[in-house]
Amino acid sequence: MNDWLLDRAGLMxxxxxxxxxxxxxxxxxxxxxxxxxxxxxxxxxxGAGILVxxxxxxxxxxxxxxxxxxxxxxxPGIFQRRQPRQSDAGRRTAR
Numbered sequence: 373m374n375d376w377l378l379d380r381a382g383l384m385x386x387x388x389x390x391x392x393x394x395x396x397x398x399x400x401x402x403x404x405x406x407x408x409x410x411x412x413x414x415x416x417x418x419g420a421g422i423l424v425x426x427x428x429x430x431x432x433x434x435x436x437x438x439x440x441x442x443x444x445x446x447x448p449g450i451f452q453r454r455q456p457r458q459s460d461a462g463r464r465t466a467r
Contacts, residue, residue: 386414390411394408412444415441417437
């Protein structure tokens with residue numbers, strides 16, 4: 373703009389990937405098996421900034437970054453019950 377003031381703006385492209393595993397106690401939905409949720413999303417945002425140099429050697433800047441909305445769409449999948457480890461075979465818990 374001039375010798376002491378500068379401004380800029382830009383576009384932000386963001387890709388996100390999510391993989392989440394939930395292990396719950398015996399429930400109606402999962403039967404005690406782990407559930408997995410996976411998804412990916414693409415979002416768009418922007419940013420703007422201003423830089424002021426009131427005198428040589430002194431710079432003050434301000435930046436704004438807009439929020440980027442991510443929306444993951446998936447239905448949790450249920451894993452098969454894991455097989456007991458060799459060391460767990462034959463081990464019983466007294467009740």
